[in-house]
Amino acid sequence: MTGDTQRKYRADYQPPAYLIDTVDLDFEIRSDRTQVRATYAVRRNPDANDTSQWRLDGRDMQFLSAAIDGRALDTHEYALSDNALVIHNPPEIFTFVVENTIGPEQNLSLEGFYRSGDILCSQCESNGFSRITYFPDRPDVMARYTTRISADAHKFPVLLANGNCVDSGTLDNGRHYAVFEDPFAKPCYLFAMVVGDLGMIRDSYTTASGRKVDLRLYTEHGNEDQCHHAMASLKQAMAWDEDTYGLEYDLDSYVTVAVGSFNMGAMENKGLNVFNTACIFARADTATDSDFALVRDVVAHEYFHNYTGNRVTCRDWFQLSLKEGLTVYREHQFAIDQGSPGVTRIRQVRTMREIQFPEDGGPRAHPVRPESYVEMNNFYTITVYEKGGEVIRMIAQMAGRDAFIIAVRHYLDKHDGQAVTIEDFVVAMEESTGLDLAQFRHWYAQAGTPRVRVATDFEDGRLQLTLSQHTPATPDQNDKPLFDIPVEIALFDAEGAPVREAEVLRLNSAEQSWTFDGFDAEPTVSALRGFTAPVRLEYEQSDEALARLMAHDSDPVCRWDAAQALYLKTLVADVSARREGNAPVAAPELLFEAIETLLDNPPADRELLAEMLTLPSEAMLGEQFDAVDIFAIDAARRELKEAIATRFAKRFQALADTHAASSAYIFDVAEAGRRRVFAVALDYLATIEAPGLAARAAAVYDGADNMTDRMAALDALRDLNAPERQRVLDDFAQTWADYPLVMDKWLRLQATTRRDDSVERVRELLADARFDFTNPNRIRALLGGFVRGNRVGFHRADGAGYALIADEILRLDSLNPQLAAALAGMLTNWARHVPAQADGMRAALARIAEAELSDNTREIVAAGLEQ
Numbered sequence: 001m002t003g004d005t006q007r008k009y010r011a012d013y014q015p016p017a018y019l020i021d022t023v024d025l026d027f028e029i030r031s032d033r034t035q036v037r038a039t040y041a042v043r044r045n046p047d048a049n050d051t052s053q054w055r056l057d058g059r060d061m062q063f064l065s066a067a068i069d070g071r072a073l074d075t076h077e078y079a080l081s082d083n084a085l086v087i088h089n090p091p092e093i094f095t096f097v098v099e100n101t102i103g104p105e106q107n108l109s110l111e112g113f114y115r116s117g118d119i120l121c122s123q124c125e126s127n128g129f130s131r132i133t134y135f136p137d138r139p140d141v142m143a144r145y146t147t148r149i150s151a152d153a154h155k156f157p158v159l160l161a162n163g164n165c166v167d168s169g170t171l172d173n174g175r176h177y178a179v180f181e182d183p184f185a186k187p188c189y190l191f192a193m194v195v196g197d198l199g200m201i202r203d204s205y206t207t208a209s210g211r212k213v214d215l216r217l218y219t220e221h222g223n224e225d226q227c228h229h230a231m232a233s234l235k236q237a238m239a240w241d242e243d244t245y246g247l248e249y250d251l252d253s254y255v256t257v258a259v260g261s262f263n264m265g266a267m268e269n270k271g272l273n274v275f276n277t278a279c280i281f282a283r284a285d286t287a288t289d290s291d292f293a294l295v296r297d298v299v300a301h302e303y304f305h306n307y308t309g310n311r312v313t314c315r316d317w318f319q320l321s322l323k324e325g326l327t328v329y330r331e332h333q334f335a336i337d338q339g340s341p342g343v344t345r346i347r348q349v350r351t352m353r354e355i356q357f358p359e360d361g362g363p364r365a366h367p368v369r370p371e372s373y374v375e376m377n378n379f380y381t382i383t384v385y386e387k388g389g390e391v392i393r394m395i396a397q398m399a400g401r402d403a404f405i406i407a408v409r410h411y412l413d414k415h416d417g418q419a420v421t422i423e424d425f426v427v428a429m430e431e432s433t434g435l436d437l438a439q440f441r442h443w444y445a446q447a448g449t450p451r452v453r454v455a456t457d458f459e460d461g462r463l464q465l466t467l468s469q470h471t472p473a474t475p476d477q478n479d480k481p482l483f484d485i486p487v488e489i490a491l492f493d494a495e496g497a498p499v500r501e502a503e504v505l506r507l508n509s510a511e512q513s514w515t516f517d518g519f520d521a522e523p524t525v526s527a528l529r530g531f532t533a534p535v536r537l538e539y540e541q542s543d544e545a546l547a548r549l550m551a552h553d554s555d556p557v558c559r560w561d562a563a564q565a566l567y568l569k570t571l572v573a574d575v576s577a578r579r580e581g582n583a584p585v586a587a588p589e590l591l592f593e594a595i596e597t598l599l600d601n602p603p604a605d606r607e608l609l610a611e612m613l614t615l616p617s618e619a620m621l622g623e624q625f626d627a628v629d630i631f632a633i634d635a636a637r638r639e640l641k642e643a644i645a646t647r648f649a650k651r652f653q654a655l656a657d658t659h660a661a662s663s664a665y666i667f668d669v670a671e672a673g674r675r676r677v678f679a680v681a682l683d684y685l686a687t688i689e690a691p692g693l694a695a696r697a698a699a700v701y702d703g704a705d706n707m708t709d710r711m712a713a714l715d716a717l718r719d720l721n722a723p724e725r726q727r728v729l730d731d732f733a734q735t736w737a738d739y740p741l742v743m744d745k746w747l748r749l750q751a752t753t754r755r756d757d758s759v760e761r762v763r764e765l766l767a768d769a770r771f772d773f774t775n776p777n778r779i780r781a782l783l784g785g786f787v788r789g790n791r792v793g794f795h796r797a798d799g800a801g802y803a804l805i806a807d808e809i810l811r812l813d814s815l816n817p818q819l820a821a822a823l824a825g826m827l828t829n830w831a832r833h834v835p836a837q838a839d840g841m842r843a844a845l846a847r848i849a850e851a852e853l854s855d856n857t858r859e860i861v862a863a864g865l866e867q
């Protein structure tokens, strides 16, 4: 283990010994080192328990000196270690000055102050500030910051930090400087600075009360024309937050910088967001519809943090979901208001089921508010983010949207400028809405996905509906309490006409029944409409009932879900048969009839049609089994796809014809839906290598004016042996050689191609000049793409896929532990696989564990091996 690794516990929280009112930072950026001089106005915290010592965190830097009230400290007055500077017996109120140097040019960790291309930028959440200077690196120490930066004017013409630029000018030796003041007190994780030779696009936004906000978006020169969608999205988000929550932006400028090397999507630093270029760049010819949606949603997410996260922040990192869950929820509502509401929600549901549920059922299951961690960076999880968002959604649903918005305003007013807890948020919700959330609080404290069982009984025109709940044990949490679960239901008759309006049932005991009266025949139940709670529904509905819901349910989520359930029934039966060595199980006629009905009466929303025609993913299918057999799942899914494609080949040809591009690219619901249906139709046709398909796909590739249609063509060609495949791949590589993000699509496409030697192909690409091991986006495209998008290759019987990932994790760990840990996470669910796969995955983990590892990777690997 490296360093003095310690597990941190939520219960151990202690208030900071000293508070800091102002922070003055002076950065002198030189080609070899950056000199840092930090000045703090410090005072003893009246609420602290022990003030005999003051701890400032600091790592990977060179300490120079420290002074209190202008007097340099003697070595006996402080203790310096690898990760802290501890001051003994500080006075009650004092000015503290510390000087140190850092080396951003050599810093490849993508944390602290580091280099991305020719840009130097900072990343401080969660504990990166302690790589910049000595400071109590915890979010409950909030201060007002002034930042002075000086640097070479030629190399770094643009200097940026949080807040307003209050002074700037030239210095000797070709240097220049700028001074920034941020009027809002903030935790150090929201500090940011960027220097570079940057291009910029500019716009402005006038808030409802008339404040004119200067909007600037910086990026490396030459990329400006890929930034307009992000800028438009920002303005949409600003307007949405005013219209929906009455929240206006609070500074005179909002600056965004897009950098090529970034571990996450983006960072909400006050007034100075730093983004991964993957979440900014979107031009019709370089980005797909999903990229456009991603950019829009991440831009909005970071903007929404200005209130939910920045104005009111977290007391400690166990409270991360306080800002992330709430902001994800706000982002989700925004996305629903911009796009197809039904399909946007379906995608949110799918993320929960395919990624969050497995996490919540595996060795790394943790509550939305975790109790302990070794490395905080490992807890930026789908549980804290997406399940946290679903928990907020349940509160909003129980309160009603208007009351919920008033409650959020109450929370923001009550705690403005404070660092608070999830409990503070829940109390504010209760105060404002009058809800009693006592039992509801378990959602924050308990890990695991509750199972909700639905049973019905019909007699004498009366339907009795019984809901029961059960939550399996998770690591360290065996006896699960009963959850408070909102379950929306509606009832339909045999013709699919509604016979009972939608209504929300509150399941808060082990089992509860409701009766509905006055039916001539047994109604069909539509349950968990809109996915009102993050639970697994256990409800065995007949094929007929599912087909009825698939054709008529007024809730798009349930309509889609009924189709998924129908597909799943067939697939599960087939996979099970194959596992037992029996003959494959063919799809029932009713399934084809249901698809035919769907094609005859498609929903007006084209995207919904496309989603309903898409088979459940391998991940979703895996969730249906205790022991996942990748190969049986792959075979069953592929053969069902072939059967559907064969049966409806003409219909898919016709769909492709009617949904081919007929006008210039525009990113809107109708056109994106059109392109989605086109892609799905092409995909089915490719499955059976329909005559002329390869030539058609190649022609689409050549003629398309946008990346979405072009990728649809490439995806269709991906697994074919046709000569067109290599021709378009080569053309792609040539056309986009200077666009690394676009080349990520090229890498991913090859990593996900079904071929016997895909492991070898990935190894070749790792050595290709177009790949860059120091860039997280490249790694995610090639290795992430391989693990998640090429299950057959990754789980290859000889273990070559596991060996490849283990090799790369070991190579990456000293360079970028955060990313290495994330990759290691992909091996930890080995226990969910059949023995042949489980053994290989476990052995790979064990091999990784033998090496000297970062705390990040060590924590993940240990959890993976402990089960």
Ligand code: ZN
Pocket (backbone or CB within 6 Å): 301, 305, 323, 324, 327
């Ligand atoms: Zn966030």
